Amino acid sequence: MRLPVSRRTRVIAALAAAVAVAVVLTVLVRGGGAGAPLVAPRYGPDPVPALRTLSAHDLPPRCGVRAATVRRYAPGGHAGAGRRAHCQWYSLNAGRKRCGFCPSNGGDRERVLEVVISTGTTPTLGRSAGGDALRALDPAGLVTAGTPGRTVTGLGDEALYRYSPALDGGATLTFRVGAAVATVTYSGRDFFTHRMPGEVPEKSAKPAVLAAAADVAGALHARARPAFTPAGPGPVPLRHVPRPCDLVPGAVAGRLAAHATRTRAPVPPAIAAAVATQSGLAADTCAWDAARHLSVTLAWRPDRGRTLAVPEATRLYRESHEDARATGVRALRDLGDQAYAAYGAPPDQRTAEVTYRYRDVIVLVTYSGATDAPLPRATALTGAYTAAVHTFAALSGSGHA
Amino acid sequence: MPDAFWFRPWVRVAGAAVLALLVAGAVLVWRGPLPAPRPLGRDPVPAERDFTATPPDCGVTRPAVAALVPGGTLTRDGGVPEADGVTCEWSALEATGRLTVTLTLRHAGPGVANATGPGDSSAAAAMSRYAALAVETRAQARPVAGLGDEAFASRDGGQGREVVFRTGNLIASAEYVATEITGRKGRRALEARLQAGASRAAADVARSLGVPAHPHAAAVRPAPAPVALPDSACGLIPADLRKRLAGGDAETGPETADPLAAGGAVANAATAACFVRGPGRRLTVTLTTGTRTPGLPVPDVDYEYLRRYRDARAEPPVSAHGARYFHALSGLGDRAYEAYVEGSQYPGETVVSPARVVVRTHGGVLVTVTYGTVPDTGSDPLTEDDAINGAYAVALRVVRGVRG
Numbered sequence: 033m034r035l036p037v038s039r040r041t042r043v044i045a046a047l048a049a050a051v052a053v054a055v056v057l058t059v060l061v062r063g064g065g066a067g068a069p070l071v072a073p074r075y076g077p078d079p080v081p082a083l084r085t086l087s088a089h090d091l092p093p094r095c096g097v098r099a100a101t102v103r104r105y106a107p108g109g110h111a112g113a114g115r116r117a118h119c120q121w122y123s124l125n126a127g128r129k130r131c132g133f134c135p136s137n138g139g140d141r142e143r144v145l146e147v148v149i150s151t152g153t154t155p156t157l158g159r160s161a162g163g164d165a166l167r168a169l170d171p172a173g174l175v176t177a178g179t180p181g182r183t184v185t186g187l188g189d190e191a192l193y194r195y196s197p198a199l200d201g202g203a204t205l206t207f208r209v210g211a212a213v214a215t216v217t218y219s220g221r222d223f224f225t226h227r228m229p230g231e232v233p234e235k236s237a238k239p240a241v242l243a244a245a246a247d248v249a250g251a252l253h254a255r256a257r258p259a260f261t262p263a264g265p266g267p268v269p270l271r272h273v274p275r276p277c278d279l280v281p282g283a284v285a286g287r288l289a290a291h292a293t294r295t296r297a298p299v300p301p302a303i304a305a306a307v308a309t310q311s312g313l314a315a316d317t318c319a320w321d322a323a324r325h326l327s328v329t330l331a332w333r334p335d336r337g338r339t340l341a342v343p344e345a346t347r348l349y350r351e352s353h354e355d356a357r358a359t360g361v362r363a364l365r366d367l368g369d370q371a372y373a374a375y376g377a378p379p380d381q382r383t384a385e386v387t388y389r390y391r392d393v394i395v396l397v398t399y400s401g402a403t404d405a406p407l408p409r410a411t412a413l414t415g416a417y418t419a420a421v422h423t424f425a426a427l428s429g430s431g432h433a
Numbered sequence: 434m435p436d437a438f439w440f441r442p443w444v445r446v447a448g449a450a451v452l453a454l455l456v457a458g459a460v461l462v463w464r465g466p467l468p469a470p471r472p473l474g475r476d477p478v479p480a481e482r483d484f485t486a487t488p489p490d491c492g493v494t495r496p497a498v499a500a501l502v503p504g505g506t507l508t509r510d511g512g513v514p515e516a517d518g519v520t521c522e523w524s525a526l527e528a529t530g531r532l533t534v535t536l537t538l539r540h541a542g543p544g545v546a547n548a549t550g551p552g553d554s555s556a557a558a559a560m561s562r563y564a565a566l567a568v569e570t571r572a573q574a575r576p577v578a579g580l581g582d583e584a585f586a587s588r589d590g591g592q593g594r595e596v597v598f599r600t601g602n603l604i605a606s607a608e609y610v611a612t613e614i615t616g617r618k619g620r621r622a623l624e625a626r627l628q629a630g631a632s633r634a635a636a637d638v639a640r641s642l643g644v645p646a647h648p649h650a651a652a653v654r655p656a657p658a659p660v661a662l663p664d665s666a667c668g669l670i671p672a673d674l675r676k677r678l679a680g681g682d683a684e685t686g687p688e689t690a691d692p693l694a695a696g697g698a699v700a701n702a703a704t705a706a707c708f709v710r711g712p713g714r715r716l717t718v719t720l721t722t723g724t725r726t727p728g729l730p731v732p733d734v735d736y737e738y739l740r741r742y743r744d745a746r747a748e749p750p751v752s753a754h755g756a757r758y759f760h761a762l763s764g765l766g767d768r769a770y771e772a773y774v775e776g777s778q779y780p781g782e783t784v785v786s787p788a789r790v791v792v793r794t795h796g797g798v799l800v801t802v803t804y805g806t807v808p809d810t811g812s813d814p815l816t817e818d819d820a821i822n823g824a825y826a827v828a829l830r831v832v833r834g835v836r837g
């Protein structure tokens with residue numbers, strides 16, 4: 033029996049349809065991902081103004097510390113009128129004993145007031161003056177050194193106080209004015225006949241650094257009314273930080289880095305430097321490596337409570353933003369709470385980076401071509417931004433928030 | 434349906450195609466004598482403790498301070514929970530001793546930047562550090578039992594004694610130093626007093642952590658007899674297996690680093706290695722033997738096996754939905770495990786998601802086999818089963834060869 037022609041046609045048509053479906057599925061599974069559209073970056077005005085540096089002429093004589101303050105806290109000390117960036121007053125027995133840093137005996141009381149002002153004109157290699165200044169005031173960086181700092185309000189742009197006899201010999205108050213950083217230290221020891229020397233007590237050191245720092249800030253034309261104000265609860269951090277590999281849909285990864293295998297990868301240099309120097313900073317990187325390279329890194333501090341989590345992430349974002357200015361940074365709109373794009377950062381100078389902060393998590397997306405076939409700047413930035421948009425959608429809309 | 438239907442040309446072509454697909458599928462499914470399933474064993478390694486904070490005053494009690502450093506005042510460095518460690522030191526002008534206790538926490542896993550390697554077990558990271566401390570004090574270290582998970586005592590290089598122990602991811606050291614000068618006659622009594630003082634402080638710390646706190650000298654065991662290794666491990670991999678796993682034109686060579694050696698605990702190890710590299714595939718075999726570091730509770734190879742075991746057991750895949758496989762094995766050497774973790778990649782290695790089979794042979798050789806995909810070559814990635822079966826098949830033959 034011959035099949036009716038119409039039926040044979042239907043069988044052939046069904047086979048052809050099955051083959052077509054198989055081809056489409058294969059392309060999608062193999063990572064063609066033609067359906068995932070690319071998203072052009074949406075740039076906006078930079079909401080993070082560059083921090084101002086000071087020149088040597090901006091520095092006041094004797095670092096700006098008033099004579100009355102010296103008389104009260106380091107009587108008999110002399111800094112020298114020509115000093116502007118580094119001033120020190122040494123006082124022994126309230127000025128009654130004149131001996132500069134000599135061996136002391138029982139009954140002696142030694143006090144040292146010291147001010148160091150960094151103008152921010154010589155940043156660390158590969159970083160920026162603004163980034164250096166922000167890092168100098170980073171409470172997490174001070175935690176690494178042993179004793180956490182306390183935030184001081186009303187002094188310069190921001191200020192941090194620490195009493196640590198073991199590390200500083202007394203109290204230290206560090207404050208920032210633009211990209212300039214001033215550090216005021218009050219140290220010293222009380223010598224006893226039959227006991228080990230005692231470091232200067234906090235009840236003496238704290239008012240000394242507050243008074244001297246107010247003098248310096250006033251001379252730099254910055255806010256000069258320091259106060260300890262307890263921080264209230266900050267914005268809510270993410271409930272759960274996901275694995276970065278789970279933030280980029282397969283079709284998007286396939287479109288940007290076809291046939292790539294995703295792996296857990298080393299943290300990129302921009303974040304690795306922060307992880308190495310800041311206490312408690314966690315980072316997790318996922319990489320899709322093939323002819324093109326895509327990576328997503330999440331950085332956050334898992335052990336911070338609601339008071340500190342978002343403010344510290346905001347600071348880390350700003351440090352990164354400041355450092356990225358060297359390679360040309362453009363602020364982005366509608367991506368996380370704040371975002372920027374950069375292209376050409378070391379080491380290969382052919383990689384696009386999109387960095388954004390969402391609540392307490394910093395997200396860094398990098399995208400580049402092969403070493404011998406680099407991507408044009410616009411293509412690389414569009415790829416990185418496309419991936420970043422999808423990571424933000426996953427972070428903000430899938431229960432992690 | 435009449436016979437004429439089956440003899441139509443398009444039906445014959447379709448039938449031949451279906452037959453060819455069936456044959457190809459059968460060839461792909463039947464992969465020859467690769468051993469699967471493997472004999473699995475129970476997990477013999479207890480779960481490790483993961484400390485997140487250190488006890489107040491480093492765990493040393495006031496009576497201990499009063500006895501060891503009368504009138505001593507405490508100086509602390511660090512002490513915030515998120516810091517890597519804390520040091521507490523008691524000293525006084527009148528006292529004849531100074532006590533320094535240092536507690537160090539090690540953290541590992543996703544999200545934690547770990548400079549020593551891809552490790553994911555905090556306890557394994559602490560083992561690496563503990564082994565390094567034991568190696569540093571190699572000549573003077575004496576094993577101590579009854580204190581934490583493992584402990585040793587040593588001279589501190591000067592006129593002092595130190596007791597170091599590890600429990601989970603925490604390493605504690607208690608150093609008791611005399612500030613008095615003694616003649617030759619009094620030295621022995623002084624050394625005994627310092628040793629007892631360091632032990633007492635260390636026991637206080639251990640008690641505050643809720644771990645074994647009764648230190649006593651352990652027997653010093655001799656180092657294992659040296660094992661002769663071949664110049665290269667390549668001769669232990671049968672040619673047919675090599676061809677099956679990496680293709681007929683695979684490149685082979687003896688020079689390769691052990692991909693799992695980062696942060697390793699084997700001092701002065703002797704190794705023999707082999708790599709086999711074919712299209713999209715890379716196989717490595719490393720044989721390692723070692724001696725015995727005096728401060729470690731077991732021979733170096735056994736210690737390193739345990740460190741790797743803990744790391745592999747803790748390693749998560751790159752995705753919450755990623756493939757992960759870890760099992761202790763039985764019937765392969767003295768002890769063995771196999772692991773596969775999607776997205777795993779070792780520093781400096783091109784292989785993605787390598788399956789690993791690690792064996793400690795009865796003769797004291799650590800055999801490490803890795804087998805995985807090299808991307809960018811156009812070859813399909815290995816499946817989880819293919820990777821593990823391949824690594825296991827090689828480990829089986831290599832262990833037999835080492836024994837023979």
